[in-house]
Amino acid sequence: MNIDIQPILENDRILLRPLTPADFEALYQVASDEKIWEQHPKPDRYKKEVFSNFFDGAVESKGSFIIIDKSTGEFAGSTRFYDYDKDSNSIKIGYTFYATKYWGQGFNPMVKALMMDHIFQFVDTIYLEVGSYNKRSQIAVERLGAEKIREETIAYHGEAPRPNFVYAIRKEDYLNGKTKA
Numbered sequence: 001m002n003i004d005i006q007p008i009l010e011n012d013r014i015l016l017r018p019l020t021p022a023d024f025e026a027l028y029q030v031a032s033d034e035k036i037w038e039q040h041p042k043p044d045r046y047k048k049e050v051f052s053n054f055f056d057g058a059v060e061s062k063g064s065f066i067i068i069d070k071s072t073g074e075f076a077g078s079t080r081f082y083d084y085d086k087d088s089n090s091i092k093i094g095y096t097f098y099a100t101k102y103w104g105q106g107f108n109p110m111v112k113a114l115m116m117d118h119i120f121q122f123v124d125t126i127y128l129e130v131g132s133y134n135k136r137s138q139i140a141v142e143r144l145g146a147e148k149i150r151e152e153t154i155a156y157h158g159e160a161p162r163p164n165f166v167y168a169i170r171k172e173d174y175l176n177g178k179t180k181a
Helices: 021-031 048-061 107-119 135-143 171-175
Strands: 014-018 064-069 075-085 090-098 125-131 147-154 162-170
Touching (some): 014 107, 048 064, 048 090, 162 171
Antiparallel strands (some): 064 075
C-alpha cells in the first residue's frame, strides 16, 4: 500500500500544505519566539542556527506541513507525520508547534483531526512523542484522548538524546469517538 504522508489537508479554518525549503524564513519568524520552546526538550530552538537543524530534519522527513490560518494567510506553525512502520502498521505525528497567538484557539485539535482523518485510512495506530518536561504538550495530547504507553530516550537529527513520553491513539478508538480530536 502506498501512503501519502504529505497531502494537502484543509478545513474551513486551516490549511496544511507540504513544507518546502522556501518556507524557512517565514516559519522561523514563528519559531523565533522563546515562549514556544520553554518546556521543550530543546529549549534554545528559537535560535536561528538551532532551528535550522530542526527545519532541515523537517524537510528531509518528507512528511512535514506548514499550518496556515486560512482567515489571515499567516503561518500558524508546523507539524509532521514520520517513522511509518509497515510491520506494526503505525506512524508518528509530532514536532508540532504553533505561534503563541494560536494557543488555546482550538488549532491543535483541528490540525490533529485533519491528520488523523487522513492517516487512519492507512494505519491502525498513531504514536506521539512528547518531551517529559513539556507539560503543555502532554496536556494537549491527552486532550486528544491519547494514552501514555511508555517513556523513551529519543535523539533528534544529530541532537543529544532526551527523555520523552510516548502516547498512542488507535484507529478503532478514533473511529468509535473515544478520542476527542
